[in-house]
Amino acid sequence: MDEVQASAYLSQLIGKNLRIHTNDARMFIGQLRCTDKDRNIILSLTHEYRQPSEATIRQAIVESGNPTAQVPLASRFVGLVVVPGQYITKIEYEESIFSRDQFVP
Amino acid sequence: MDPKMDSGFLKPGETLDDNYDVSRALLxxxxxxxxxxxxxxxxxxxxxxxxxxxxxxxxxxxxxxxxxxxxxxxxxxxxxxxxxxxxxxxxxxxxxxxxxxxxxxxxxxxxxxxxxxxxxxxxxxxxxxxxxxxxxxxxxxxxxxxxxxxxxxxxxxxxxxxxxxxxxxxxxxxxxxxxxxxxxxxxxxxxxxxxxxxxxxxxxxxxxxxxxxxxxxxxxxxxxxxxxxxxxxxxxxxxxxxxxxxxxxxxxxxxxxxxxxxxxxxxxITTESPQEHLSFIWMFSSRKPAPLAYARSCLSSVFLARTTEGFEQLIQTDLSEFVFPADPVLDPVNFTLEAAQSSFAPQDKRLAMATIINEFTGRAAPQYFDMWNSLCQNRCRTRRMICNNIPFIDDLQFATEQLDDELHDLTHTMRYPLSTWVYHMKLRMVEWVVQLGFEQEVYLPDELAGMYWWLSQVASLRASVIEQVYNHLSRRHEILSNGGEIEKAETIRTTQAFVKALMYEATGTGALADAMYALYMRLHYLQLVPILSRPYSESSLRYELRMKPFLRLNPPQIPTFEAFEEATRMPSGSQDDVFAKYDVEGSVKEAKEAWAALKRLGARAAKSEVVQAAWEKNLASTIQSCIACGIAASTISNIPKDAGTGRVKEMFQVEIPGEGKRYHDWWVVPKIKRN
Incomplete structure (x- = not known):
């Protein structure tokens, strides 16, 4: 991709919902505002999600008696955030605005 | 990842969960x-x-x-x-x-x-x-x-x-x-x-x-x-x-x-008297420790929760308590009249008066509301908001003069009653700004002389405005009591007492400010006031900064920088001459008389009945400030003629008391100790 193509590609993502995974097993879902050459990313209207801790999962299994019990992701609203590029492990783009709903507990 | 920047950052091994069991039995x-x-x-x-x-x-x-x-x-x-x-x-x-x-x-x-x-x-x-x-x-x-x-x-x-x-x-x-x-x-x-x-x-x-x-x-x-x-x-x-x-x-x-x-x-406060409310709100907001946001909102949600019409009505009451007591201009009947259908019919004078008053209250209501609103804020905000409001009051006064002319053609009341009311309110606000400045320690020790000088000018100006109103009321009282209208004459007498209370307050403030100015000038002469070295600042710019809220006003026009410089320059000449020029004792005496007269009039006349105890305490601490000012002056009065600056500095210790250490927060009386 040359520079023109690359910036066109990135520009079309502005304002779109992205899912950004970080290396501490957190995920941020928010609208892309801007980015730079170091892959630092600014998201707005962001929610932070994290895996439930082992203790919580174990407790849910004990309580329900079902080894495949579902435990929701722990989430909270954080608003406007910068995610430093060096910690990002994966970036996903949400195709549909409706797909977002299933992540919100 | 930076734990200082990231609220979701967990240290290795740290979890978000607490190990506390909320369903455990509690003792x-x-x-x-x-x-x-x-x-x-x-x-x-x-x-x-x-x-x-x-x-x-x-x-x-x-x-x-x-x-x-x-x-x-x-x-x-x-x-x-x-x-x-x-x-x-x-x-x-x-x-x-x-x-x-x-x-x-x-x-x-x-x-x-x-x-x-x-x-x-x-x-x-x-x-x-x-x-x-x-x-x-x-x-x-x-x-x-x-x-x-x-x-x-x-x-x-x-x-x-x-x-x-x-x-x-x-x-x-x-x-x-x-x-x-x-x-x-x-x-x-x-x-x-x-x-x-x-x-x-x-x-x-x-x-x-x-x-x-x-x-x-x-x-x-x-x-x-x-x-x-x-x-x-x-x-x-x-x-x-x-x-x-x-x-x-x-x-x-x-x-x-x-x-x-x-x-x-x-x-x-059962009467709809704005002056009662004013002294109530001032006494409430001056409490120490300062009332918290919730307590203040209790007050403002009761008092400020009125419509624009409510505030217009309040202005009318305010006018009737100052320039228009028992005056035909504010007769309730005026406001019930309707305009004649035919344009040939002679216009009713009462209707014309009501129209003028309505126009005035309509114009003044926003500024009037702002004044009340600023008094219900925290102390520092009160000062800042009043600073911001003063220019608008100035505009209002200018616009009102025309209405006054129209009113004068209809009735033989005093000259410029409405703009006098606005002017008085404006002067009061200027005084508040300066005095809250003393309270909040806005001014440095070597600026106090100049600010008290300005305060005394504003207060004397206000006293002269009040005197005009008082004279007008006296004339009306005479006419009415001669004409046998006892009830109306009585209303005017009550208002007269209140106006008198305002006058004592203004003259007392003016005289005490004058005394403080003179005292600080004497201290400057003896070089007992600490002066900061300001290598990068100019006194004219500093003057402009201090006077910033009042620069646009006319009247009162702020003194020119030259006049200010003249008034606050380090005095020179012999000690006797300087001490005679800056007459602390005379001003203190005058101030004490005025405040004592206000005390004799009592809280009722001053429309502070509901907060009588606080009003009396406030007055007592002001009088104490007068006395302290006199004592400070007498401490430095008998200095041997031959004592040089160095020796004088050794002889005395001057302390400028901070907020809370003064008799009254508005009067920064220096504590002078002779060694």
């Missing part, structure tokens, strides 16, 4: 301990700390609020099915917590209903958690009452059933629930309260038992966690919890209840 002393800790956090929140560092650190409160629940029955320490064998005391704690949350919700509602400054006065941020906003407060009251009832009934049961709860502890729990019930009743929206004046005394009465039984409680520090902040909707990393000791929180709570109670004493 009654532990419940008391938790309730008292929550109370401390609530007080800290009232003092402006955010919920995240106070109440939201409680795991019990967190469980009630998150995940969010729509109805009261869902707000439990558990989610889903009620666990077996849940300890009944947990229900008591739940009632208390829910009522506490509802209190916070209603508090936020009240504070945000009027002007306030986020984080400066109060922190209303709830971090995306709804504080049971949709739950009606009477449902919460029911819950509290059922818990109180359960506790009272369990007293009569056999000991095994009450879980060995001693009678004392039961009482302590009931006391806390009762306090919470009354608090909830007090913070309820005004329209739902039958007797506003009675609610806060009831809360205050419920406080002493809390203090008496506090020692019975046992704190449960594990049930509070700073970690919860990581789960709130905030990008700020966890900050330390704000810990008030119970004793400190209790004193502050007592003060808060007292302030709220006194704020609602505004309802005792």
């Amino acid at each position: 009654p002393e532990e419940v008391v301990g938790i309730m008292d800790q929550l109370l401390c956090y609530e007080v800290a929140w009232h003092h402006g700390y955010p919920l995240s560092q106070t109440l939201f650190t409680s795991i019990y409160i967190d469980r009630l609020l998150w995940p969010p629940s729509d109805c009261l029955s869902d707000a439990q320490f558990y989610r889903g099915i009620r666990p077996m064998g849940l300890h009944p005391l947990l229900d008591v704690l739940r009632s208390y917590c829910i009522a506490l949350i509802k209190c916070c919700d209603l508090t936020i509602e009240k504070v945000t209903s009027r002007d306030y400054y986020e984080e400066e006065d109060f922190s209303t941020h709830t971090y995306n958690r709804s504080l049971l906003h949709t739950v009606p407060h009477d449902k919460v009251l029911e819950l509290l009452r059922s818990s109180i009832e359960w506790l009272s009934n369990s007293r009569n049961r056999r000991p095994s059933e009450v879980h060995r709860t001693s009678r004392e502890l039961e009482e302590a729990l009931i006391n806390r629930l009762t306090f919470r019930e009354r608090m909830l009743l007090a913070v309820a929206p005004e329209q739902e309260i039958l007797d506003l004046a009675a609610v806060w005394p009831a809360v205050s009465a419920a406080l002493p038992p809390l203090e008496a039984t506090h020692s019975l409680g046992r704190p449960v520090p594990d049930s509070f966690s700073e970690k919860i902040q990581r789960r709130l909707a905030s990008t700020v990393p966890p900050r330390p919890t704000v810990d008030f000791t119970f004793a400190a929180a209790y004193t502050k709570l007592v003060q808060l209840c007292k302030d709220c109670e006194d704020a609602l004493r505004v309802l005792e």
